[in-house]
Each structure stands twice: as structure tokens, then as C-alpha cells.
Amino acid sequence: MSETIRRCPYFLPNKGRPCGVQLRSDTQYCYNHLPQGKLFSKTKNGKTVTRVPCPLDPSHTVWSDKLSRHLKTCNTLKKKLEFESNVSKFPWLVVDFNVQGEFALENKPLDYTEFAAFVRRFSDTYKQLYSSDLEMNQIDYKYGLEERMNEVSNRKHVTQQASLIGHMAHENLLGDGTTYVEFGCGRGEFARYLLRALDTDPGLVASDKQVLLIDRQSPRMKFDTKMREEHTRGAVCVTRFKTDIKDLDLATAVSSLEIPGKVVGFSKHLCGTATDLTLRCLLNARKDPKFQFSGFLVAMCCRHACKYNWLLEESRTYLKEKFGVGQQEFLYLSKMACWATSGVRPGMSENDGADHFTGLNLRDRTEIGRQARRAIDESRAHAMKQHGFSAKLFNYVSADVSMENSCMLIKNIC
Incomplete structure (x- = not known):
């Protein structure tokens, strides 16, 4: 009988899953997630060697006797050298251009008594500020998406794409002379179906089309x-x-492209702080008199990954004035936003989970999670209005299609 493969059980909070790396027979965790201590050591050729954090990137470790060689081949070094080379080659790549040298602030440890008190205080204030839920406005747009609709059994993603493209068409953001910029594009699937819509919708006039794809990774396929x-x-x-x-x-x-035109930005699920960075990016671009901005439609997610000092200043002011949220309270608020998508697991009911440190059951925490998400998004919309744009929030699909179902539409008023 073959031996069962053991995998690292260390839970990765940012990915919501265990590490899963295959383990050696003598370890409980993979080398990157071993606790500090004797488990980092072994005897080799009569000498004791230990696992030590890589000086270039402490998120991974290396055997101490191989550190010198590792420093010459570490992927972090390769990425750093590639980035430095690109900065010298591409004028559009400027270190920290949209954060002005600001480093993400470190959070203090959680005070769960203070956290629980904040949850109740926040929820009471929220109910006073917002008397109704966000408007539901799902558009079943079909052009360019018929084939995709027919070939997939799970229509979750294509339903989201259809509604988002439909809103862009309805808001007159699609047409000739436009540069479409997809932020956090991944493989570019959303942009692909947007181009198909421009090809097949008889109501659109779009002869020559230009797409700019932005992503910090280079995915396959x-x-x-x-x-x-x-x-x-x-x-x-x-x-x-x-x-x-x-x-x-x-x-x-945009000015480096073949045919610079008015810019329409879009993104389906722009995670956490990437949304705030994109808003900063658009505001900085507008300082250039040659930059023409029409609109930006973004489906947002992952508010737990937001960084307080990378919110727009007007967002921070809004949260402070409305909810008393400063840096530490924003840590609580962003963690609360996770509760909106926690859901009820098999074998559980909405009334379970009252042993939580807040004393709230799953149903109540889910509702407060939705409130936290909206408060963060309302602060973003408020900030863009303060800069002279129109901005509105709405649910673009129902929650049974995606629990992350809210989006923001920003348009240039001029």
C-alpha cells in the first residue's frame, strides 16, 4: 500500500486555505511555516545547520549553509532586478507614483473587548445613516456573450460580466475613440468579452478598438x-x-499607446487596496491636461485587504466623521467586512456561532459584514464626489450569483 502524502496544515489567512505543500517525513509543517526553534535545525556532515529567514524576503527560509548561494538566485532578487530594469525602460513605471512614498502602516494587536464594543457602536450608527439597502440593478446583456452562456453550466462569471458590460453600454461608456483600461486584468477574460460586445452590439459604433491591460502578475493562458x-x-x-x-x-x-483616446476603466473584482490605488491612479492621471477620462466601473471585493493610509484622504475623513473610524478602528472594520461572505456551512444554521467574541450569531455577523463593506464603499464614492465626479453604488447581480455583488460607477461630469 502506498504511503499517504502528508501536506502542510499551516493556514494561510490571505488565501483562506491551508498551505498544502508536501511534507518531509520528519516535519509537521513545511520549512516556510515551521515554528522557530529546534525544528529548524539538523545535523549535516557533523555540523548543525538551521533554517533562517531569507534577508531579501523573510516570508521564506533557507538552510544557513546555503544562504550565500541562495542570495544570488532568490526569486525576490530576480524580481527586484527586473523591476529596476523596467523602471529605466518604461516612463509609465514610476516607483510609488500613486502612494507618494507612503508605507502601509502597521496595526496594533487586536483588543477583542474594544473590537466587540466597536461592532455594536458601528452597527447602531450605520442604521441611522442608511435607511435602505443598495439598489439592485442587474442587466442581462447578451451581445458577445451568447456563446459563453450556452457552453458553461455554471454561469456565475458570465452573468457578472454581462451585467457589468450592460451597465457600461447603458451609461454610454462604449463606443469609438475610446481606450479601455482593465485594472487587475489577470488573463484578460473580461476585456475579451467587452471587445466581443463592441463587435456584435448593433447599437454601438466601434470600428477601431484599443485595450490596455494592467496586472502586476503575468498569468499563463x-x-x-x-x-x-x-x-x-x-x-x-x-x-x-x-x-x-x-x-x-x-x-x-495611455499617451504611449498607438491611438491615445478618452479612457474608460473597468474591473471585475478589484481586490482590497487595489481599488483605492486605482482611484488614486485616476486622480493623478487627471492632473495631465491631455488625459481624457470618461468613466470607471469597478466590482469591488476583499475589503479586508485594504490599507488604511492608502485610502483617499476624503475616504478617511468620511469614515472618521461618520463612524469614528481611525487607523485602529479601520482594522476592525476591514475584518468585519469578511463576515459578509462567511456564509452558513453545511450542518450549521444562521443561529449558530453565538460563542463568537462579539456574542453575535452567524446571521447577525453576516449582516454587520455587509454594513462594513458598504461603509468602506460609501467612503470611496464620497471621496470621488469631492473631486468633482459623479459616483454611485449599486448591486449589479443578486447575492445568489455572487456574494461580492456590489460595484461603483464613476463618471466625469464635464
Whole structure:
């Protein structure tokens, strides 16, 4: 009988799952997640060697006798050298362009007594401020998506894409002379279906089309080539820039394209602080008189990954004035936002979970999670209004399609 493969049980909070790396027979965790102490040591050629954090990136470890060699080949070093090379080559890549050298602030340890008191105080204030839920406005847009609708049994993603593209069409954000910028694009699937809509919707006039894809990773199986090949109306220019949004000079990036045009931004699930960085990015781009901005539609998620000092200043002011939220309280607020998608697991009911430190059951925590999400999003919409844009929040699909179902539409008033 083959031996059962053991895997690292260390829970990764940012990914919501165990590590899962295959284990050696003599360890309880993988080397990156071993607790400090004797488990980091072993005897080799009569000498004791230990696992030590990599000086370039302490999130992983290396055997002490191999540290010198590792420092020459560490992936972190390769990425750093690649980034430095790109900064010198691409004028649109500027270190910390949208955060002005601000480092993410460190949070204090959680005080659960204070946390529980804040939860109740926040919820009472929320009910006074917002008397109704966000409007539900799902659009069943079909152009360019019929084939996809017919070939998949799980229509979750295509239903979201259809509604978002439908809203862009309804708001007159689709048409000729536009540069479509997808932030956090991943493989570019959303942009692909947007281009198909521009090809097939008889109500749209869109001959030549230009797409700029922004992502800090370079995923496999991208749709870039397919987008260039499968269009039927006019020409398509697809450009991909690999960069963190915090380092993106958007005005310069757009001006470097073949046919710079008015900009329409979009994103399906722009995680956490990436949404706030994108808002900063748009505001900085607007300082360039040649930059033409039409609108931005973003489906938001992962508020737990937001960074307090990377919120727009007006967002921070809104949260402080409405809810008394400063840096530490924002840590509580962002953690509360996770509760909106916790859900009831098999074998549980909405009334379970009252042994939580707040004393609230699953149903009540889910509702407070929704409130926390909306408070953060309302602060973002408020901030963009303060900068002269129109901004509105609404649910673009029902919760049974996606529990992360809210989005924000920003438009240039001028």
C-alpha cells in the first residue's frame, strides 16, 4: 500500500486555505511555516545547520549553509532586478507614483473587548445613516456573450460580466475613440468579452478598438492573442503592462499607446487596496491636461485587504466623521467586512456561532459584514464626489450569483 502524502496544515489567512505543500517525513509543517526553534535545525556532515529567514524576503527560509548561494538566485532578487530594469525602460513605471512614498502602516494587536464594543457602536450608527439597502440593478446583456452562456453550466462569471458590460453600454461608456483600461486584468477574460460586445452590439459604433491591460502578475493562458485575432469590426490594439497599480503613471501609459483616446476603466473584482490605488491612479492621471477620462466601473471585493493610509484622504475623513473610524478602528472594520461572505456551512444554521467574541450569531455577523463593506464603499464614492465626479453604488447581480455583488460607477461630469 502506498504511503499517504502528508501536506502542510499551516493556514494561510490571505488565501483562506491551508498551505498544502508536501511534507518531509520528519516535519509537521513545511520549512516556510515551521515554528522557530529546534525544528529548524539538523545535523549535516557533523555540523548543525538551521533554517533562517531569507534577508531579501523573510516570508521564506533557507538552510544557513546555503544562504550565500541562495542570495544570488532568490526569486525576490530576480524580481527586484527586473523591476529596476523596467523602471529605466518604461516612463509609465514610476516607483510609488500613486502612494507618494507612503508605507502601509502597521496595526496594533487586536483588543477583542474594544473590537466587540466597536461592532455594536458601528452597527447602531450605520442604521441611522442608511435607511435602505443598495439598489439592485442587474442587466442581462447578451451581445458577445451568447456563446459563453450556452457552453458553461455554471454561469456565475458570465452573468457578472454581462451585467457589468450592460451597465457600461447603458451609461454610454462604449463606443469609438475610446481606450479601455482593465485594472487587475489577470488573463484578460473580461476585456475579451467587452471587445466581443463592441463587435456584435448593433447599437454601438466601434470600428477601431484599443485595450490596455494592467496586472502586476503575468498569468499563463492569457487571452491577449485571441483578442487581436477574433474581432470582426475594425482593428484591435491590445497592450499589456505588467505593474503594480501603485507604480503606474496612467496618463503617460495611455499617451504611449498607438491611438491615445478618452479612457474608460473597468474591473471585475478589484481586490482590497487595489481599488483605492486605482482611484488614486485616476486622480493623478487627471492632473495631465491631455488625459481624457470618461468613466470607471469597478466590482469591488476583499475589503479586508485594504490599507488604511492608502485610502483617499476624503475616504478617511468620511469614515472618521461618520463612524469614528481611525487607523485602529479601520482594522476592525476591514475584518468585519469578511463576515459578509462567511456564509452558513453545511450542518450549521444562521443561529449558530453565538460563542463568537462579539456574542453575535452567524446571521447577525453576516449582516454587520455587509454594513462594513458598504461603509468602506460609501467612503470611496464620497471621496470621488469631492473631486468633482459623479459616483454611485449599486448591486449589479443578486447575492445568489455572487456574494461580492456590489460595484461603483464613476463618471466625469464635464
